[in-house]
Amino acid sequence: MHSERRERAQSAAALLGVMLLFLGVGWAQDLELWIGQSRQTVDHRKRDSKDYYRLSDLGRSLGLVIQEEGDSRCYLRGPRGSLELLSNRPLVRRGEEYLLLDAPVWRRGREDWWVPADFIEKLLPLILDQRLVPVRPGVFRSEVIERCRVAMSVHGRADRLMLVFTPDEPVEAHLREYRDYLQVSFEDRLIRAGDLERPEDQHLVADVTFDPTEGWGTFRVHKGPRFNRYRWYRLTEPLRYVLEIYGMPTVVAEMPSPPPTGAPEASAEALPDDTASEVVLPSAVPRTAAIVIDPGHGGQDYGVDVPSTALPAEERELSRSEATTEKVVVLEVALGLEELLRSRSIPVELTRRRDVELGDDQRAAVANGFQAEVFLSLHVGGAPSPALRGPVVYVFAPPDDLFSDAERVSTVASSAGPLRLVRWEEAQSEYLGRSVLLAERLQAELNRLFEADNHVIRARLAVLAPIQAPAVLVELGFLTNGEDRGRLADPDFRRRLEETLADFLQEVGRE
Amino acid sequence: MRNLRWAIAVLLTLLVAVWVSYEFYTRERDRRAQLESLQDESDLLPAPEQLTLETVTLFRYRPGTLPGDEGFLVPFEVSVPRYEEEARRARELLSRLLREGGTTGGPGTQLLDAASPATDPLYGAAKLRGFYLLADGTAVVDLELDRNRMVAGIVTEYALVESIVRTLRANVSGVTQVQLLVDGHMSTTLLGHVLITRPFR
Numbered sequence: 001m002h003s004e005r006r007e008r009a010q011s012a013a014a015l016l017g018v019m020l021l022f023l024g025v026g027w028a029q030d031l032e033l034w035i036g037q038s039r040q041t042v043d044h045r046k047r048d049s050k051d052y053y054r055l056s057d058l059g060r061s062l063g064l065v066i067q068e069e070g071d072s073r074c075y076l077r078g079p080r081g082s083l084e085l086l087s088n089r090p091l092v093r094r095g096e097e098y099l100l101l102d103a104p105v106w107r108r109g110r111e112d113w114w115v116p117a118d119f120i121e122k123l124l125p126l127i128l129d130q131r132l133v134p135v136r137p138g139v140f141r142s143e144v145i146e147r148c149r150v151a152m153s154v155h156g157r158a159d160r161l162m163l164v165f166t167p168d169e170p171v172e173a174h175l176r177e178y179r180d181y182l183q184v185s186f187e188d189r190l191i192r193a194g195d196l197e198r199p200e201d202q203h204l205v206a207d208v209t210f211d212p213t214e215g216w217g218t219f220r221v222h223k224g225p226r227f228n229r230y231r232w233y234r235l236t237e238p239l240r241y242v243l244e245i246y247g248m249p250t251v252v253a254e255m256p257s258p259p260p261t262g263a264p265e266a267s268a269e270a271l272p273d274d275t276a277s278e279v280v281l282p283s284a285v286p287r288t289a290a291i292v293i294d295p296g297h298g299g300q301d302y303g304v305d306v307p308s309t310a311l312p313a314e315e316r317e318l319s320r321s322e323a324t325t326e327k328v329v330v331l332e333v334a335l336g337l338e339e340l341l342r343s344r345s346i347p348v349e350l351t352r353r354r355d356v357e358l359g360d361d362q363r364a365a366v367a368n369g370f371q372a373e374v375f376l377s378l379h380v381g382g383a384p385s386p387a388l389r390g391p392v393v394y395v396f397a398p399p400d401d402l403f404s405d406a407e408r409v410s411t412v413a414s415s416a417g418p419l420r421l422v423r424w425e426e427a428q429s430e431y432l433g434r435s436v437l438l439a440e441r442l443q444a445e446l447n448r449l450f451e452a453d454n455h456v457i458r459a460r461l462a463v464l465a466p467i468q469a470p471a472v473l474v475e476l477g478f479l480t481n482g483e484d485r486g487r488l489a490d491p492d493f494r495r496r497l498e499e500t501l502a503d504f505l506q507e508v509g510r511e
Numbered sequence: 512m513r514n515l516r517w518a519i520a521v522l523l524t525l526l527v528a529v530w531v532s533y534e535f536y537t538r539e540r541d542r543r544a545q546l547e548s549l550q551d552e553s554d555l556l557p558a559p560e561q562l563t564l565e566t567v568t569l570f571r572y573r574p575g576t577l578p579g580d581e582g583f584l585v586p587f588e589v590s591v592p593r594y595e596e597e598a599r600r601a602r603e604l605l606s607r608l609l610r611e612g613g614t615t616g617g618p619g620t621q622l623l624d625a626a627s628p629a630t631d632p633l634y635g636a637a638k639l640r641g642f643y644l645l646a647d648g649t650a651v652v653d654l655e656l657d658r659n660r661m662v663a664g665i666v667t668e669y670a671l672v673e674s675i676v677r678t679l680r681a682n683v684s685g686v687t688q689v690q691l692l693v694d695g696h697m698s699t700t701l702l703g704h705v706l707i708t709r710p711f712r
Contacts, residue, residue: 010520029539137543301703304663326663360699382664384633385574392577394665399709425708457579459665462699462706473665480662 031120032139033061033132045114050103052114055085062128062142066113074105074113078127081213085113092123095213099123126213129190145216148186151194152208152219161204163221165241168194173241175232177299177356182230182243184219191217204245221245229354290509291341291348292372294463295334296379296473297327299357304382304479326479327355329488330378333476333498337378340502346509361424364466368427372469374438374508376501380488381475389481390452393443394473395435396428396465397458427468434470442472442504449500450477450487565593569608570677572633572670584674598644601683605642605652608678609634633670636660640695648687649710650679653695656702668705676711688712 031042031053040061043054055076059066065077072087084093087107091098101123103116120140124132131143148169155162165173165184172187193210206222221243231244297303303326334350341348349370351363367375381392428435439456447454464471476497477484487493570584577583591607594600641653652675661667676689688710691701701707 297703302663303703379665381666382662383574383666384572384662384670387575388577388666392665399706399711425706454577455579457577457665459578459669459704460706461665461704463704465706475665478664480664 029138031057033058034135034139034141035061036142047106047114048103051117052103052106053117053120055113055115056111058115058120058124062124062130064127066111068111068113072107074107076127078124079129081127083123083127085115087113090116092119094123094126145188145190147192148189149192149194150186150217150219152196154197154199154205154208156199156201160247161199161201161245163199163205163208163243163245165219165243166194167239167241170239173234175241175243177230180223182221182223183214184221184241184243185215186217189216193217193219204247231355290346290373291505292351292367292370292375292469293334293337293348294351294363294367294375294377295327295330296377296463297330297357298352298355299327301327301357303327303330304380326380326382329380329479330476331355333494333501334378336494336498337501337505340498341505344502344506346506360463361466363463364424364427367471368466368468372467374505375464375467375469375471376505377463377471377473379473379475381478381484382480383478386478386480386482388478389484390450390454391443391446391477392454392457392475393439393446394457394459394461394464394475395439396432396467396471397460398426398429398432399460422468424466427466428464428471431468431470435464435472438470438508439472441508442474445500445504446474446476449496450484563593564590566590567604567682569604570674570681571608572674577666578669578673583670584677597683597685598642601644601650601679601686602639602642604678604682605639605675608674609637609639633661633667634674637671641692644683644685648685650683650686650689651692652679652689653692654701655694658702661702663702665704668701668703672701672705672707672711 029044029051031044033040033042040057042057042061045052045054055066055074058064059076062078065075067075067077069075074085074087076083076085081094085105086093088104090101090104092101092105093099099122101116102118105116105119106114108114120132121134129145131145132140133143135141146169148167148171150165150167153164153166155164167173167186167189169189171189174185174187176183176185191212193212196208196210198208199205202224203226204224205227206224209220209222211218211220226247227245229246231246232242234241305325331352331354335353338348338350349366349372351366352358363377381388422430436456443454443456446452461473464473477488479485479488566588567590568586568588570586573582573585589607591603594603636657638655638657639652640655641651643651643653645651672691675691679686679689689712690710691707692698693701693707697708699706699708
C-alpha cells in the first residue's frame with residue numbers, strides 16, 4: 001500500500017516536472033516585444049519545424065484589430081492599412097497585391113490564428129505606425145516614428161511643370177521612375193501629405209496622388225500624355241525637393257529615324273503618344289544609323305556622383321543634377337553631340353534621351369539593331385584618387401578564356417540561306433582591330449583638348465562586349481578631379497568638347 | 512505526517528522542474544548569443560595567438576595610375592596568421608587586403624592618399640562575404656560592396672579586381688582563375704562596368 005502511494009507520488013512529480021519543462025521551453029522561445037518600458041510576450045509554437053507566433057498576442061501588444069470572417073479568413077487592421085490572412089495559405093493580401101510568407105498561416109481554432117516568424121518583420125511594418133527594431137533573436141523593440149508633413153505645390157510654365165515638395169522637417173527624399181508614374185518617397189519619417197495641389201493642365205502630369213500605405217507615405221506623379229523627361233533636385237533654406245517635368249519638344253528627335261531622306265520632320269502633335277518611350281528598340285524593318293551614341297548610366301544609376309561634402313566650398317552649392325553627376329553630364333553632352341551631327345546630316349541615334357536606367361544589353365540591342373557603323377559610349381570617370389585627370393578611351397578586352405572560333409560562331413540554315421550566329425558576349429571580338437584604331441585616334445584628339453597625356457586602355461567592359469561594330473567607351477575627364485570638374489561645368493568647354501567629338505565622328509564617317 | 516511527505520515531494524519536484532527549466536533557458540540564451548557572435552565565419556577560425564605568423568605580399572592600387580600603367584598595383588608586406596588549409600589562408604589574406612588595403616604600412620604607403628579604413632573609398636568599401644577554393648583551381652570570391660562609399664568608375668572596379676586576383680595568384684598555390692560574386696550571386700558587372708560573368712586568369 002505504502003509503495004503504491006510512493007509510486008503514485010513519483011509519477012505525479014514526474015508528470016509535473018515534464019509539464020514545467022514544457023512550460024520552460026515555451027517561455028524560452030516566446031517572442032518579447034518592448035513597447036516603451038512595458039514588456040509584452042507573444043506565444044510561440046512549432047509546427048512542421050517552423051516557428052509560429054499567436055496573432056492575438058501580437059494584436060493586443062501593438063494595438064491592432066483582428067476580425068475573423070468564417071473559418072478561413074481573418075483581417076488584421078492597423079493604423080496604416082489592413083492585411084487579409086487565409087488559413088493554410090502562405091499568401092497574405094494587402095490591397096491589390098499578395099505577399100508571400102515562408103510558411104502558411106495557421107488557424108488552430110476559432111479566433112486562434114498563428115503566423116510564421118517572417119510575418120513580423122516582413123508584413124507587420126506595412127500596417128504599423130511604429131518601427132519594430134530587432135534587438136536580439138526573439139526580442140523586438142517598438143520605436144515611435146517621427147512624423148513629417150510634406151506640402152506639394154505646382155508651378156506651371158509654358159513647356160514644363162515644377163512640382164515642389166516642401167517637408168516641414170529635414171528629411172531625405174528619393175525619386176524613382178516607373179512606367180506610368182514617378183514615385184517620391186522619404187526616409188525615416190511617417191509622411192503626412194499637406195496641401196496637395198493638382199496640376200490644372202493634365203498634359204504633362206495627369207494627377208498627383210498620395211499613398212500613406214506605401215513605404216512611410218509616398219507621392220505618385222502620374223505621367224500625362226505629353227510627358228517627356230524630368231529633372232529632380234534639392235534646394236535648401238528652406239528644404240525643398242523640385243521635380244521639373246518637361247513636355248515633348250516642338251521639333252521632335254524622340255523616335256529613332258531612318259537616315260535623312262529629305263522628308264520634313266514630324267511635329268510633336270503629329271506623333272502618337274507612345275513615342276515618348278524611353279527604350280527605343282528598332283522595328284523589324286532594318287534601319288541604319290552611322291553612329292550610335294550611348295550616354296552611360298541614368299535613372300537610379302547615377303554613375304560617378306561626387307558627394308557635396310567632398311567638394312570644395314565654392315562648389316557645394318551645385319546640385320547633383322548639375323556638374324557633379326555622371327548621368328547628367330553625359331546625357332547633356334550626348335544631346336549636344338547629336339544636334340551637331342544631325343546639323344551635318346550624319347545619321348545618329350542615342351540609346352537614351354532622358355534620365356532613365358538601361359541595361360548594357362538594352363544599349364547593345366539598340367546599336368546592333370540599327371546596324372551601327374560606330375558605337376560610342378560616353379562616360380565620365382571617377383577614381384579613388386583625385387590625382388587622375390583627363391580623358392581615357394577604352395576598348396574591349398576579351399576574357400582570358402575566350403571561346404574558340406568554332407565555339408563563338410555557328411551557322412544555322414534559314415529560308416534566306418545560311419545564318420551566321422555569334423555569341424552575344426563576344427560579338428565585339430571580331431571588331432577589335434578597328435576599335436583599337438578608332439580608340440587611338442580619339443584618345444589623341446581628346447588629349448589635345450584636355451592637354452593630357454593618357455593612353456588607350458583595354459578593359460573587360462560589359463557594355464562593349466556585345467557590340468557588332470567598332471566600339472569605344474570614352475571617359476570625358478574625371479569628376480573626382482577638381483580641374484576636370486570645372487571644365488565639364490563650363491559651357492564653353494562643353495561646346496568645344498562636343499565639336500571635337502562631332503569633328504572626329506564626321507571624319508570617321510567619311511572613311 | 513503524510514501531508515508533510517506529500518508537500519516535501521511536491522516541493523522537491525517543483526524545485527527540480529524549475530532548475531531544469533532554468534538550465535534549458537540559460538543554455539538556449541547562450542546558444543543564441545553564440546550564434547549572434549558568429550556572424551563572421553572567420554570567428555570560427557583558431558585565435559591568431561594560437562597560430563604561427565607568416566609574411567605575405569599583398570597588392571593594392573597605387574593612386575594616380577590607370578589600368579595598364581606601370582605600377583598600377585603596388586606590393587606591400589604584412590604578417591598574417593598562417594593556416595595550413597589554403598582556402599582559409601586565402602580568406603585571411605583577402606580580408607586583410609580589404610580591411611587595410613588603403614592604409615597599412617609597407618612599401619608604397621606614402622603613395623596612398625586614403626586617410627583611414629573609414630574613409631578609404633576602395634578597399635574599405637568592400638567586404639569579403641565568402642571564399643571558396645574549387646577542385647579545378649577556381650577561387651570564388653564573394654564580395655559585398657558599399658555602393659554609397661565606393662567611387663563609381665572603371666578605375667575603381669579594375670583596381671579592386673586586379674588587386675584581388677594578383678594577391679591570390681601571388682600567395683595561394685593552386686589558384687588558376689578567380690571568379691567574382693557580388694552579394695552571393697553571379698553578377699554581370701562588379702559595379703556597372705567591368706564584366707565579371709567569366710573568371711579572371
